Amino acid sequence: MMKSDPIPARLAALKYMSVPQLKSEWQTIFATPAPNNSRAFLESRLAYRIQELTYGGPDRETRRMLDLLADEVSGTPTRKSQIADPRNPVVGTRLIREWNGVEHTITVLRDGFEWQGRPYKSLSAIARAITGTRWNGYRFFGLRERKRGND
Numbered sequence: 001m002m003k004s005d006p007i008p009a010r011l012a013a014l015k016y017m018s019v020p021q022l023k024s025e026w027q028t029i030f031a032t033p034a035p036n037n038s039r040a041f042l043e044s045r046l047a048y049r050i051q052e053l054t055y056g057g058p059d060r061e062t063r064r065m066l067d068l069l070a071d072e073v074s075g076t077p078t079r080k081s082q083i084a085d086p087r088n089p090v091v092g093t094r095l096i097r098e099w100n101g102v103e104h105t106i107t108v109l110r111d112g113f114e115w116q117g118r119p120y121k122s123l124s125a126i127a128r129a130i131t132g133t134r135w136n137g138y139r140f141f142g143l144r145e146r147k148r149g150n151d
Contacts, residue, residue, distance in 0.1 A: 007054050019037055019042070022039065029049055088143075089108050123141055
């Protein structure tokens, strides 16, 4: 017989705690005083940390990607290369997508994509140009993140 997972109950309990109770929970989990009195912040951060401690945090590759993104956003000049999304096919790959009876061919470039002779930074921008509506470009072109084994 499987024992039920206590995590959903712990997460649900956060909604019913007062701010002082949330701050006490923070002190217990993080071993530091809570940084502010924002109920929404305390609940969301505690919920994340409870799950992280139980199920584990992001893998090494994800942490590296987040660090690189943070460097890019902050304008850190020490970064040497653009971040490559792991969903991107190899440079030179041609993606073909039919939309409303018209076949569209996109070429993967080193720093973006090319469609109809024009460079684009993202597949989402191309999907929007083709359809006139917002799309997740990877979904529109049928690219999914590759499944990996346990790290």
